[in-house]
Amino acid sequence: MSEGVLLAPALVTPSGPAPRRGPEISDTLLVREAAIAWRDGLIAFAGHAADLPAAFREEVSGGHRRVSGSIVPGFVDCHTHMPFFGWRSDEFEARLAGETYRDVQGRGGGIFRSRRLLAEASDEEVLDFCVPLAEEMLAHGTTALELKTGYGLSVEAELRQARLARRLSAEIPQAATVTLLSCHAVPPEYDRHGWVEEVCGTIIPAAAAEGLIDAVDVYVEDIAFTVDDLRLVGEAAAAAGLPLRAHADQLGASGTAEVAAALGARSADHLNHCGAAGVTALGHAGATAAVLLPASTLFIGASPAPAGELIEAGAAVALASDFNPGTSPCLSMPEVIATAASLYGLTPGQSLTAGTLNAAWVLGLEEKHGSLEAGKRADFLVLDTDDPAMIPYRPGHNPVAEVWLAGERVA
Ligand code: NIG
Ligand code: FE
Numbered sequence: 077m078s079e080g081v082l083l084a085p086a087l088v089t090p091s092g093p094a095p096r097r098g099p100e101i102s103d104t105l106l107v108r109e110a111a112i113a114w115r116d117g118l119i120a121f122a123g124h125a126a127d128l129p130a131a132f133r134e135e136v137s138g139g140h141r142r143v144s145g146s147i148v149p150g151f152v153d154c155h156t157h158m159p160f161f162g163w164r165s166d167e168f169e170a171r172l173a174g175e176t177y178r179d180v181q182g183r184g185g186g187i188f189r190s191r192r193l194l195a196e197a198s199d200e201e202v203l204d205f206c207v208p209l210a211e212e213m214l215a216h217g218t219t220a221l222e223l224k225t226g227y228g229l230s231v232e233a234e235l236r237q238a239r240l241a242r243r244l245s246a247e248i249p250q251a252a253t254v255t256l257l258s259c260h261a262v263p264p265e266y267d268r269h270g271w272v273e274e275v276c277g278t279i280i281p282a283a284a285a286e287g288l289i290d291a292v293d294v295y296v297e298d299i300a301f302t303v304d305d306l307r308l309v310g311e312a313a314a315a316a317g318l319p320l321r322a323h324a325d326q327l328g329a330s331g332t333a334e335v336a337a338a339l340g341a342r343s344a345d346h347l348n349h350c351g352a353a354g355v356t357a358l359g360h361a362g363a364t365a366a367v368l369l370p371a372s373t374l375f376i377g378a379s380p381a382p383a384g385e386l387i388e389a390g391a392a393v394a395l396a397s398d399f400n401p402g403t404s405p406c407l408s409m410p411e412v413i414a415t416a417a418s419l420y421g422l423t424p425g426q427s428l429t430a431g432t433l434n435a436a437w438v439l440g441l442e443e444k445h446g447s448l449e450a451g452k453r454a455d456f457l458v459l460d461t462d463d464p465a466m467i468p469y470r471p472g473h474n475p476v477a478e479v480w481l482a483g484e485r486v487a
Contacts, residue, residue, distance in 0.1 A: 078454075078483035081113045081132050083125050083142040085462040087448060088425075089149055090433040094442035095365060095392035101434070104425040111140070112147055114454035117482035122147075122448040143458045145477055148428060149448050150219025150455035151409035152435035155345050155367050157224050157257075157400030159206045159240050162193035164401045168375075177376050177403065178299055178327065186402050187261040190227040194237065202240055203247060209407060210248040213399075215487050216408040217476040219455040220251040220436065220445045222396070224293060226260030234258045234279050238288035249481050251453075253290040253439045255321060256283050259301045259309055272305045276312035284316035290440065291342060292316075295323040296332040303335045310339045319440070325349040326378065337361035343394070343438050347381040348373060355382055359389025365438045366391040368422075368430070370415040372404035383420035394438050395422070395430035410467050410475055417468035424465040454483035 087110035090096060092103060111125040113132040121129055167180045167189070180186045194202065213221065223241035228234035238254055245252035258275040262268045283289045292313035294306045300323075301309075310320045319342040324332035326346035333354030336344040344350075344358060345367035358366045366386045373380055386393055397412050398404040406412065409431050416422040422430065436446030444453045458478035459466070467475050479487035 078117055079115045080483060081111055081128065081140040082147065082458070083140050084110050084112070084147045084458065085144065086110060086146040087112060087122060087148075088146055088428060088464050089122065089448040090429040091447060091449070094437040094446060095394070095434045096429050097392045098359070098387055098390035101387055101393055101426045101429045102423065104428055110147060112448060112454070112456060114483040117454055119448060119450050119452050119454045121450060143478070144462065145459040146462050146464055147448070148457050148459060148464060149432040149446060150457055150479065150481070151217045151431050152439065152441065152446055153213065153218045153221040153397050153399070153409055154343075154394055154435035154438040155369060155396035155398050156222050156407075157226060157398070158209060159202055159223060159237065159244050160190050160194060160227050160401055161197040161202045161205050162190070162401065163405065164189055167402065171376070181261070181299055187227065190401055191229045191233070194227045195233060199240060199243070203244060206244050207247055210244065210250060213407050214250060214479055215476065216410055216474055217457045217479060218250065218407075218409055219479065219481055220439065220441055222255055222439055223252050224255045224257045226257030226293075226295070228258070229261060229263040230265070231274060231278055235283060235286070235288065238283050242288055249486055251441060251445065253441065254288060255291040255293045256280065256289040257293040257295065259294040259305060261295070261300055268301065268305070272301070272308055276308055280309070280312045280316050280318070284318060289318065291319045291321055293321040293323065296330055297323065297327050298330070299327070303330060303332055306332065306335055307339065310341065321345065325354065333358055337364045340364065343367045345369060345396075346372070347386070348378040350382055355385045355389050355391070358386055358391040361391070365394045365434060367394045367396055367438060368416065368420060369396055369398035369404065370419045371406040371412050372398040374415050374419060375406065376403050380419050383416070383422060387426070392434055392437070393426070393430050394434040395427060396435060408474065410473075411471060414468045414471035418471070424468055427468065428464060454480060456480050
């Protein structure tokens, strides 16, 4: 089994119990002249090289490999829309020419377009499309991620997409959880109430019984579902023992952040139009993280979420890519962190916690992922710099020099 030690000029990690709330998000631990040691795929030690336990010490003089960049935890991308099939760059062009995201969706593009593309592709074609994307994520440091449905939009197609997500998860080296987002758009074959009934009465129980999903999400928006629908889906998710998540206040204000917090949802995501009441609710919410998706904000030109206010109010802020072919074709967590800095004012330390430990908590993976602590999986990155502030400082540059998963170097 894998066992090893790396020495580095610096190791930076969030520390303390997940999630880090409010200003705790800035409490990263910086260790200079650091070492990380692992055995059987788990971290055995992360700290000052001088404190390396005896069992690993004997080789120190014999020359453990010393890297020149910082060691940080692998990124956890807690909001993506993989698996999907095909791109929609022409819709991006149409938006540049003046169409809005709502317009594109209204003429049968957007989510409905991805639904058609997924339906027309074979399972193998979908996996062949997604596996390289997961590899690209890995090369950019994502060592755990969320997968979602929401492009199936019929009972059978949603279950198929959930099965594809589980198959994808088995074919990639990263840890991955699956979220059911059947309430992503109202299929034209149903009215909204009818589809919500189908989701609550048929899809959630069937997907849960087959062990296909780890959480349930709802897109609350004027072009999608309402907060009352969120309540109904929340009940069905709770009956199946699954956490609830919500796409909240992305294109307009709907009070979804408040409702998600009141329902004890695991997360409220996007939050571009989250108002003062939503900020207060998420600031006091024990169970609900505020997931920020700045790449999607940038890409669709939305107004920025109130990131600083959320942190000040005490919210558990997490960061993710929202990787999807419509609103965020960006899968790079370093790019997300760079955008979070420039657009949301997040410091490098805040982004590191938000994109690792807090994100792991959103996915229920915090026991094994999200920070460099003894007992967690040895998923870590070696950066090409000893200064993690270089991540947001150089958008477009991939600062990840090495990726380690369970103590094995994979990229
Ligand atoms: O999180 N806004 C809703 N869902 C996705 C976009 C899906 C798509 O356009 O394909 C999002 O931004
Ligand atoms: Fe999303």
